Structure formats: C-alpha cells, structure tokens
Amino acid sequence: MEITSAEFVMSNTDYKKCPTPNKPEYAFIGRSNVGKSSLINMLVNRNSLAKTSGKPGKTQLINHFIVNKEWFVADLPGYGYAKVSKKSRATFHNFTVDFLQYRPNLLCVFVLLDARIPPQKIDLEFMEYCGVKGIPFVMCFTKTDKLKTGDLNQSIENYKKKMFEQWEEIPRIFISSSVNKNGQDDILDFIENLNTGFKNKND
C-alpha cells in the first residue's frame, strides 16, 4: 500500500468520543517504551506524527490518526509502567480496556513486544485477555535492528514456545524496526487486506 497522507485526528480517554467508527481501525499496544509511537511513524513514513520519547509513559491518551483518508490508527498508552501512580494507572487501564472491548471498527490490535527481551508475564497476560474477549490481535516484535538475525530468530522461537504452552494456535507474527523500516511492507499489506474485507462487508 502506498501512503499518501497521514494526519492526527484527536486524543481521547473515552472510546465513545473517538472518531466516528465508520472506517477500519488498528490499535498499537504494548509495554511503555516498546516502540508503539515509533512504529506508527515508520509505517506512515513520518518522523514525528505520533510523539515518541526515550522515557516510558509518553503516550497517555488514545490518539487517533487517519491514514490515506481511509483507515484509522490508534496509538495507545503503554502498560506496565511502574512509575505512574496506582490511581492514574487504573484510570488509563480502564479506558484502554473499554476501548479494546467496545470500539466497533477495531479490526486488529498489534501487540508490540521488544525482540530483545524474553516473554514477559504482563504481555502474555494481555494476549490471554485478548483471547478470552475475542479481540483479534497479532504479535509484532520491535527494535529488531538491535539484534543479529540468529539472535532474533532464537528470540522469536522462545516466544513461540512460550505461547504454545498456553495456546493451541498462535496469532500471526510480524517483525519490525522503526530504524531500518523492517516489516513496513508486510504490515501494510496485512492492513490493506483487512481494509478490503471491511469495505466489502460494509458496501
């Protein structure tokens, strides 16, 4: 898919106030600092459309972007950032959960996982939650530029093994790097396919 435009739409904490759900939508989630905002920028060929930061906890709202005037991206706050107070953690947890469960046009959640680190409880639990609630998701490894191919393959194999302890089937896996643009074509092809499905269903 060729990217012709990408614009910020709005920020929210309430899924009911998000843009009219009449277009296919994809959400990016994962632990704070995993690279959600950077991946969004990489996908749409923009340097700073979604705000990124070296410090975890940058994205604190549901941020909507529209791409090619035909699909939405939602950049979500990260989970598992210990420095936020318990209260504010609970608050964004709730609005993110409501968003994931009730946003009608959400076609797929990209669960981002840092390729350099072993499977983390919080990520496994989040994916389990998606499974239980029937929220479609894929796994997307980030920061793959920081690993040699052999180490990356090993890391993915370890992850698969861990997933198969819990799941009979595991979701599709993407690898990505916002530095060398690894994964851009695969992810955009995947989105394009789902967009077509959404259009056919709603025409």
Ligand SMILES: Nc1nc2c(ncn2[C@@H]2O[C@H](COP(=O)(O)OP(=O)(O)OP(=O)(O)O)[C@@H](O)[C@H]2O)c(=O)[nH]1
């Ligand atoms: N080397 C490398 N660094 C990356 C990559 N993606 C993100 N980073 C760096 O990781 C840090 C966090 O990136 P963000 O995109 O802000 O992460 P986030 O998941 O949106 O973080 P929060 O909004 O705080 O939850 C930044 O310093 C990025 O430059 C990548 O693919 N490769």
Ligand SMILES: [Mg+2]
């Ligand atoms: Mg962010």
